[in-house]
Amino acid sequence: METTTVRNKIISRIRHMVKSAIIKDRRFLDDEQLIRSEQLAVLEEIFNANVRDAEIQELSSHFAAILQGDHPCHLAIWGKTGTGKTLTLSFFLNLLAEMARAKNVPIRHEQLDLSTPRPCFRALNDLACLLGASKRYKKGISLEELMLRIEAKLAGYRGYLILFIDEVDNVRRDRDTFLTFLVRRLPQRINAKLVLVFASNRLNWPDHLDPRVKSFLKLNELIFKPYDAVDLQHILRIRVEKALRTDSVERGVIEKIAAMASQDHGDARRAVALLAKSAFVAEKAGSRITLDLVERAATELDRDRYLALLRSAPTQLQAAMAAVIEATLRSNGTPIGTGEAYDAYKRFCRGVGLRGMTGRAFGDLLAELDMYSLIRSRVLSRGRYGRTREITIDLPQELVDKIHGAIPPHSRARKHQLDS
DNA sequence: TGTCCACAGGAAATACGGGGGT
DNA sequence: ACCCCCGTATTTCCTGTGGACA
Numbered sequence: 155m156e157t158t159t160v161r162n163k164i165i166s167r168i169r170h171m172v173k174s175a176i177i178k179d180r181r182f183l184d185d186e187q188l189i190r191s192e193q194l195a196v197l198e199e200i201f202n203a204n205v206r207d208a209e210i211q212e213l214s215s216h217f218a219a220i221l222q223g224d225h226p227c228h229l230a231i232w233g234k235t236g237t238g239k240t241l242t243l244s245f246f247l248n249l250l251a252e253m254a255r256a257k258n259v260p261i262r263h264e265q266l267d268l269s270t271p272r273p274c275f276r277a278l279n280d281l282a283c284l285l286g287a288s289k290r291y292k293k294g295i296s297l298e299e300l301m302l303r304i305e306a307k308l309a310g311y312r313g314y315l316i317l318f319i320d321e322v323d324n325v326r327r328d329r330d331t332f333l334t335f336l337v338r339r340l341p342q343r344i345n346a347k348l349v350l351v352f353a354s355n356r357l358n359w360p361d362h363l364d365p366r367v368k369s370f371l372k373l374n375e376l377i378f379k380p381y382d383a384v385d386l387q388h389i390l391r392i393r394v395e396k397a398l399r400t401d402s403v404e405r406g407v408i409e410k411i412a413a414m415a416s417q418d419h420g421d422a423r424r425a426v427a428l429l430a431k432s433a434f435v436a437e438k439a440g441s442r443i444t445l446d447l448v449e450r451a452a453t454e455l456d457r458d459r460y461l462a463l464l465r466s467a468p469t470q471l472q473a474a475m476a477a478v479i480e481a482t483l484r485s486n487g488t489p490i491g492t493g494e495a496y497d498a499y500k501r502f503c504r505g506v507g508l509r510g511m512t513g514r515a516f517g518d519l520l521a522e523l524d525m526y527s528l529i530r531s532r533v534l535s536r537g538r539y540g541r542t543r544e545i546t547i548d549l550p551q552e553l554v555d556k557i558h559g560a561i562p563p564h565s566r567a568r569k570h571q572l573d574s
Numbered sequence: 575t576g577t578c579c580a581c582a583g584g585a586a587a588t589a590c591g592g593g594g595g596t
Numbered sequence: 597a598c599c600c601c602c603g604t605a606t607t608t609c610c611t612g613t614g615g616a617c618a
Contacts, residue, residue: 273603273604274603275602275603276603297602299594491580491581492580492581492582493580493581511605511606511607512606512607512608513581514582514583514606514607514608514609515605515606515607517581517582517583518583518606521582521583533581533582533613533614534614535579535580535581535613535614535615535616536579536580536614536615536616537578537579537614537615537616537617538577538578538579538615538616538617538618539579539580539615539616540578540579540580540581540614541579541580541581541582541613541614541615542580542581542582543581543582
């Protein structure tokens with residue numbers, strides 16, 4: 155009977171999955187699925203293992219003044235992505251606020267998350283939203299207006315105000331306007347005792363800053379070192395305990411993941427992501443998490459990253475990528491120059507009915523692709539024969555094929571006329 | 575040594591579309 | 597409904613450049 159076969163198939167498959175289940179609670183493999191209190195609990199556990207000890211010490215001594223009614227200066231925090239700047243700070247500030255309240259010190263702290271790049275306008279707008287000073291606008295309201303609203307909102311507050319600006323250098327264009335406002339203007343116009351905390355990926359971000367702001371800005375600096383392998387092991391072990399059946403993790407797996415992660419970025423989030431991917435792959439294969447599997451998961455993970463990156467990229471960028479791939483194919487893998495790439499791009503655009511952009515703009519697209527290391531390019535002078543970028547695709551063939559297939563042939567023709 | 579190619583990449587100008595004010 | 601302002605994306609215009617070639 156057909157139905158019984160199907161039933162049996164399903165039943166045995168499910169039995170098999172249950173028996174080989176590795177993941178107890180997958181939410182603990184992805185921070186975004188955890189609710190705030192759980193996040194903080196995990197965090198506390200991590201800190202209890204003496205991870206980030208030095209940094210927490212420094213923070214404590216910097217902010218201790220608040221409990222004595224003093225006004226600490228601003229703080230700049232430097233550390234690569236995934237070194238726990240954000241989490242450590244939010245953990246610390248919560249605790250600090252609790253202590254302050256116990257002593258009847260009025261305190262308020264807000265975190266402005268600029269983890270995705272945004273212009274000055276949006277940053278200010280977000281800040282205003284955060285403080286409840288205005289609603290979210292897309293456009294159409296002046297910067298001045300936003301600033302005034304923020305000031306008005308804060309006019310009556312006299313306690314401490316700690317603003318944690320995460321990833322400051324993501325404010326592109328007019329960063330000075332934004333910082334001038336925070337550093338010079340705001341403190342003068344409100345009564346609150348303002349303490350700014352800046353976090354950034356780049357060590358030297360205050361260097362290319364409007365000198366007037368810079369001289370005004372008294373800073374204490376704090377550096378978050380990348381996690382080393384031992385730290386990462388702690389972090390991973392906690393996750394394994396919470397999320398996986400411990401007997402399903404082969405010996406040495408944690409150490410291996412920690413080693414891989416600490417070697418090439420020291421980024422805890424990515425280490426956890428690798429653990430998660432390994433678990434998924436293992437579960438699907440119905441085996442335990444083995445060392446080989448981790449290896450496989452790692453390659454799969456960064457393949458996924460490239461694909462996700464490109465899929466969420468603007469159409470023009472996808473078109474540029476497609477053009478480069480096609481041009482490279484045409485040239486049998488020898489590096490191609492800007493001109494060839496641009497020809498291929500225009501051809502591609504005609505093919506799918508997309509408005510082609512100028513050569514100048516195309517150059518910027520190439521630069522962007524290079525930034526994401528989807529292509530590798532360097533400018534090369536061939537003397538009499540001019541200057542070009544020498545463009546190569548430096549990715550596994552299989553991935554290139556996938557990308558090429560994934561770029562959708564946008565048939566959605568633009569209203570604008572195609573160029574001749 | 576000078577010329578000149580084929581672009582790079584900065585700056586200013588322009589186009590565009592959303593949004594507020596009235 | 598109209599007008600004006602704003603940020604963003606793209607174009608236009610432009611100057612710069614390393615080295616092969618004459």
